[in-house]
Amino acid sequence: MPSTDAWWRDAVIYQIYPRSFADGNGDGMGDLPGITTRLSRLRELGVDAVWLSPFYVSPQHDAGYDVADYRDVDARFGTLGDADKLIAKAHELGLKIIVDLVPNHTSSEHVWFRAALAAPPGSPERERYIFHDGRGENGEQPPNSWQSVFGGSAWERLADGQWYLHLFDVSQPDLNWDHPEVRAEFLDILRFWLDRGVDGFRVDVAHGLVKDADLTDWTEPAVVLGGLEPAGPPPPMWDQEGVHEIYRQWRAVLDGYPGGRILVAEAWVQPEERLARYVRPDEMHQAFNFPYLEAPWSSRELREVIDSSLAATGAVGATTTWVLSNHDVVRHASRLGYPVTEKRKPGIGVGDPQPDTGLGLRRARAATLLMLGLPGSAYLYQGEELGLPEHTTLADEFRQDPAWERSGHAERGRDGCRVPIPWEADAPSYGFGPGDDSWLPQPAAWAEYALDRQVDVPGSTYELYRSALATRREHDLGGGSLVWSSSAEEVLAFRNDGILVLTNFGHAPAALPPGARVLLSSEPLDGDGRVPTDVTVWAAL
Template identity: 55%
Template sequence: MIYQVYVRSFADGNGDGIGDLLGVRSRLRYLADLGVDAIWLNPFYTSPMADFGYDVADYRDVDPIFGSLADAKALIDDAHAHDLRVIVDVVPNHTSDQHVWFQQALAAGAGSPERRRYIFREGKGAHGELPPNDWESVFGGPAWTRLPDGQWYLHLFAPEQPDLDWENPEVHAEFESILRFWLDLGVDGFRIDVSHGMVKAEGLPDVGHSDQVKMIGTQVVPFFDQDGVHEIHRAWRRLLDSYPGERIGVAEAWVPSLDRLANYVRPDELHQAFNFHFLTTPWDAARFRTVIDESLASAGAVGAPATWVLSNHDVKRHVTRYGHGELGLRRARAAALLTLGLPGSTYVYQGEELGLPEVLDLPEEYLRDPQRLRNPEDGRDGCRVPIPWADVQPHFGFSLPGIEESWLPMPASWGPLSVESQLRDPDSTLHLYREALRIRRERDSFGDAPLTWLDSPEGTLAFRRGDGLAVTVNLTGEPVELPAPGRLLLASAEPLGRDGVVRLAPDSAAWWEC
């Protein structure tokens, strides 16, 4: 299981109200006790923070907000001492507009070698006053910004994030050097941001209509999931394989189908790819069964493990997506056992193991996510609120005593959700995750054992893993009876059993030894 650490919101080690690498180091024992195999760290590189670190100004250094390069090395070494592997983000589709390359491009002018590192074009219209094509930014508005000299540059995200031109060999060489830098420092792999975006369709053709963000991950667009990205990933796989130990690459790829996703994890490409099709599946038994079958089939066809993810730093937390309050938490606990019971690798977003909901009422003055420019209801601040560690207000142990504010305020009601509170409660969501990961680690049925579906009532799922484990999930709002699969190991809500029949609670899941 890989645990996603959003560094800014995980733990504040220096008392400025912002999470940092020292804070992550201080909580490694917690992660080891939870049962984590690896941690994935969101970007901590030097950045103006226009997009909270995904606008990188220096890929070989640490932003002072998060610490120093020495802190990064110490964190990697400490994690390894706790038997935790370390995966770091790499952002190859774009840089910050403050990156030295882009500053050189601005100074050098049209047609220069410096500009050929990025995607600069002349505009359309009588005087070049119109963008080169109709592409739209993921964050809203045109994907092009015009410079005073008349040229336009492409930015599929914020204007502060100019897209690199991967047709340029210099870009390839630079990122090979960047990957080597971090591999030499000891990291165990990379999560590749926008791994589907580096190559654009030849000629940069128009899409043909607006509201293009809704097409991403569902339809073919000329700026994402072009076949040329796979040559880049093959080169990176060769680089990873040249290092001792198992160094892995993980694709963040929003693609139209699971078959297209499987292309990223072919034997000579990356090792894993996030399964966003599973993440976006609504709370429905038939829909989950379909996406599980398709995920296992497409990944299996290329000899790769399936991956499962319920939340991350870019989407609303699934406690809230599945339904507010107790309903959402009940479903989230059941989804945890469903997900952790599936064959393959699971990614857990920090705070998921605490059952944290999305914070929907953050004060306006704190909301700085550039994605909100597209849609005020679509901001990502609410899933990035810091983790509550202790019962004490105002920041529940996230920062040092005496610090009044964290970078995003934490709800006053979060005391019972804190790590400290949940460690005292044997029925807490934290204990559910810890016990699930312990069982998963100790039982062979959770290894490569295949999944076999079992008959079960409508609105439920039941499957066997190998010869020793069964999983049942009731996705309805009513109790459901079915034959007891075996001896109960773990449940998100205790089922009732009598005379060989078990009564599953609404929106619950259970693991059985059989």
Template identity: 60%
Template structure:
């Protein structure tokens, strides 16, 4: 048995992106792509003001190409008052000065395409900022006006309209309704600064067609659609109280009861319209749904052939580190998505969830959106968490379909738990009076150079969220080319994934014990040991091991790839 070379060159051989290319059905790039999420605020800051920016992204793209990814996805960089870190959009076709200019975006796009990386951007259609001109005009207009009809305004209940129109709660905590001076109420499923648009209004639909065209004409390769299971609400806006253990975005609800503000059938008409629009453009432009919908058989409706191309597999993200649970969710995922001709889109971390290097070592329940702070029960074991995270990533990247990586996970970054209270910025923290920590812990600016100010995030040492001192050892320059580092593991895994065609492969299950996830994908056998006892390693050439050196066994919390004899 031999260990494969630790780092394989991933950037060589790449070609620039040409939108004139047309793929044959079934071979589109997005079916097998590994897509890297950039959270612009926290990726790289060239101006030194403590907030990441578009020029900073451009300056660091070579490192992402060397990692071996296929595309980048940028969280919002639009004009915004930043009440929710840019997900409160005040201008859908403007770049916020915090992040640069439209020329900076064009330069970033061009450099990405030169490196062979496609560019996906966020679109936030469920709600706008309350500072958007559309909403300001609605506030200035009378009840019943065309301007008010852009958003969901309603009269209140009670003898004088003093009660909210229904009992809905905001995702961030507190009521989902705010009353304005003339007595009407407006709906905001998120913060009060994020009023929900009324997607029953044809005017709203036409505005977003124009927005999509603006960015497609500018050369973007697709959109990640925020809150893709929202937008349409049930007729009459009936009262609804979700199960106590459900996630803030609807995850964990597997009953036949559908919340009246999530996963309504009317959203599919919107995405069929958008798919038709994207089909007018060359280059296999893509739509990816952020849809917290269960069960997976229901989520598959978002990726039918005439709707979206991808949907994040949050059921997989929320699966515990258990062989039985992992086998079940992989089987269900492949069956559900292949049944509509779509790939499964695997994911373990993003800007809304506890990083999986911590989440997989929690010992208490932690619903999505709650976050982890110093007083949270079930604090993670950092050593165990990183070990499991590496194993979980090695398992995920061996599965057929597409996969998403969140910035910093290739460095093994854990959740930042001990943020000072006065540094927190997530609306969840404020709207729950500190009962929920929210998402700041997964959004701390990432480290590039261990000995530099702000660990290379910028040259000034400023950082919009404080970075922990121990992140010096996680910095990219401390890991690049280092055998056994998490960065080297990711680089090798992505290279091997491409070499052996895992994305277009198929699963053939193997039985190596109740605590083991084992399968063949083409020529490669994948073994993930989720138990506490070592498992005998079959004969073959070891290509990748996520944990400690092998001696004929797969250790606990370890994944191995090997070529079978």
């Protein structure tokens, strides 16, 4: 029988990017032992669970999202024993552990793909991937017009003339999910990690596993990380009907384990009604709410996406999952530092227009308090509790995101949000590790954001997060319900049971209702007790 432990419906889940959280051995790269030593800090912050980006064996052409062995830990991050210790320590602290799973593609160094390269066209080894003859008189043209998410063609030709599909980097060949051996392999991988005690899986590119059988041409770029797909029929490489059968099989496996093990979809799908299909009762438990992440800083547009999200997930009995930042997008403390009308950037670097740091942090604090006041589950990205901005002046010579090279240096990529986070202002690498080095250089300005400069400091971003998480739990806001309050056009206000959540997007201060008792405010109120511009307040009514 399915578990009745529905902890995930209102959980706050903290994403750790293992390379950049904590370095235990001083080599400049974060690792599992380093993470384990810092888990108590996450308990103190007040989150319920931790999601770890990939730590599997990988050549790291795409920061571990090119997996060569799904059942072992890359030596850069430690050992399988270190993973067991991390899981055990998390459970000792009362934290759940969610691990990343990358089922759309493997690394080109995976034993399966090496066998496919060594085998001839039409062989069983090649059937596990998507190999195809080319077009043109001599097969010299790709099988279709599909483009890689990272730029350029999604097809690579081999010396024997055949082509293989890679919707991401050339080192990430797409698996053929119509092949029973592929399906059986991943069911076994799920059981391998469930048996080791993990509490769930965040499924990378969950909408991409099944491709249109006819490989229908699609002339638009295969955008998946840089923005939402256009409305209308899904592109032939995304959101195909066959993915749902796969997740029903996976759900049956997870339901056989105790403790409420969960599946979380990274699915860039719209409209929300199609996204909600991933979280029907017999499929996944959560899906990241990217329409919310993508929404501009606007009362009208945020209200629209909140309404449509709650309606879509409510129709299938699922919880709504809110998120503002992750390892694939510009941190919201920087993203919100631009004019509202400016197009969202896929990366920021030297020479680019720079965000207004003060405005960005002010809006980020308000946005976070708004998000944590919504019913449902919420995800935090490491460092956002420090108010950490994007590294917007990272020198291009240090960039490692494959999007930088494959786009011909047109797209700065995601390195700026992946820089190791600061723990101690006056320590080497700001306490990231015992050495001075970090795999991506940290900006000097980050000393002021270090955790030790913020703990127990009234008004600090860290203490705002900690107070918000404690208050959220005390009043069960995650398990509550939303009722909009009448307010001015530039004010977003709703009641979550007995708590008023109010965000002022306008230029004029906004008044609170008579008798409202302020519990939390992202910035101080004005002298008349009114809510200033770009401020969110929680108040008891």
